[in-house]
Amino acid sequence: MLSRRDLLKSAGVGALALGVSSQPVFAAAEKVVKMDAMLPPPKGNRVVICGGGWAGLTVAKYLKKENPNIEVILIEKRPNFFSCPISNQWLADLVSLDFLSHDYNQPASKYGYKFINAVVIGIERDKKRVYTPHGYIEYNYLVLAPGIKYNYKAWFGDNKDMINYTRVHYPAAFIPGSEHLALKRKVHEFEEGDFIITVPPGAYRCPPAPYERACMIAEVFKRNKVKGRVIILDPKDDIAPKGPGFRAAYEQVYLGIVEYVPKASIKEVDPVKKIIKTTAGDFKFADANLVPPHQAGELVWMADLIAKDKDGKPTGWADQDPLTFQAKSDPNVFLVGDVIGGVPYPKSGHMGNSQGKIVAKIIASRIAGKEYKPTLPDNTCYSMVNGSPQEAIVINVTYDYNEKEKKITPKPKVINERSEALAKATYEWARSMYKDMFA
Ligand SMILES: Cc1cc2nc3c(=O)[nH]c(=O)nc-3n(C[C@H](O)[C@H](O)[C@H](O)COP(=O)(O)OP(=O)(O)OC[C@H]3O[C@@H](n4cnc5c(N)ncnc54)[C@H](O)[C@@H]3O)c2cc1C
Incomplete structure (x- = not known):
């Protein structure tokens, strides 16, 4: 205690x-x-x-x-x-x-x-x-x-100056508030060059969020006719979840704007010189959304x-x-x-x-002094992969529990074909969630 x-x-x-x-x-x-x-x-x-x-x-x-x-x-x-x-x-x-x-x-x-x-x-x-x-x-x-909280120590050890510099100059925007406002300002003021997004290793908040964010930043670049690329540095071997849906969007909607780099585990981040060294090579950036590993x-x-x-x-x-x-x-x-x-x-x-x-x-x-046998939760996650027209993809997951093995198994259903109907469903989902928590 x-x-x-x-x-x-x-x-x-x-x-x-x-x-x-x-x-x-x-x-x-x-x-x-x-x-x-x-x-x-x-x-x-x-x-x-x-x-x-x-x-x-x-x-x-x-x-x-x-x-x-x-x-x-x-x-x-x-x-x-x-x-x-x-x-x-x-x-x-x-x-x-x-x-x-x-x-x-x-x-x-x-x-x-x-x-x-x-x-x-x-x-x-x-x-x-x-x-x-x-x-x-x-x-x-x-x-x-x-x-969640961010684990910047994984990148910078106890170097608090580097941690604070990165927090302020390249906010992760995975915890709501000022970080999101800062990221939006950066995206809209971006003039040209490479804009990097880092995908955290291990478990992190909202697995599809970095891939969706790449689409939405690319949408702003496309609309503003900015000569910029969004580069996603991912430690994984491939995009997950909804990999085919995101890939199709990168190749068909944002060709030449979004570049996906797999197997890019971060070895070193230098936010001052604007260089990220990874297992897939070194990357210089004009601006970035640096997302460190997450923890509880x-x-x-x-x-x-x-x-x-x-x-x-x-x-x-x-x-x-x-x-x-x-x-x-x-x-x-x-x-x-x-x-x-x-x-x-x-x-x-x-x-x-x-x-x-x-x-x-x-x-x-x-x-109440009563027994209750818990049920299993479920998940639904839409991702917007095109901004004009608005089109989305979706994953729904239910879970099975094997009492003997004490194992929970996911049963995912994915729709990788982007559509305007799924974009509409995205907002309906959000409205129903907000209603459930607030109204
Ligand atoms: C860009 C992005 C897109 C996403 N899109 C989706 C999506 O489409 N669908 C989806 O289902 N999920 C999505 N997510 C994930 C979702 O936001 C999180 O999974 C969800 O917020 C987790 O809920 P939570 O209650 O655990 O944590 P939070 O929602 O973060 O709530 C934790 C709360 O605890 C408060 N708190 C923390 N410490 C203290 C303290 N010491 N004292 C008092 N209060 C404290 C915080 O202020 C916060 O309000 C997305 C996330 C991101 C970053």
């Missing part, structure tokens, strides 16, 4: 990840250990959810729907919601910022959960407490849904719930039961959304929403 020193350390790491300087963080951490309770003690049915993204919002709403008497508290550091899904279309001005933006007050007031706009800076599982700069909150059940969000590290591999090294992802999403080492904690590990689920908003409904049922049943 977290000692005072651990708490100071984790508060420091967490706040640094939020881009705050280290001095006030440690001063704030001093306050953390003396802090007062924000709310009266829980009465046995309080669920505190940390992270109001696709997964956390769904758990909050569906817990209240399962049982309005459950006390649900959602803590989220952002003042408003910005959707990563459809943000690639927004890069190419196919939708407005309004389409992606939503307010947290509407679902909180409609479904009756408490929304607290604050940063979680510490978690003490032995005391069942979550700390914010405004005080601590005790829980009976804790849901951690903080999404900081809160999972703070809570000491990261899985270890057979050599005892952190895998980077949460150590939860594959069916119940319960932390393996703590029956009162659940992990949901992009943070989870050890399962063949893609890290997607649809998946986080689907898991969130399952987790809500499990926790509500637990509170």
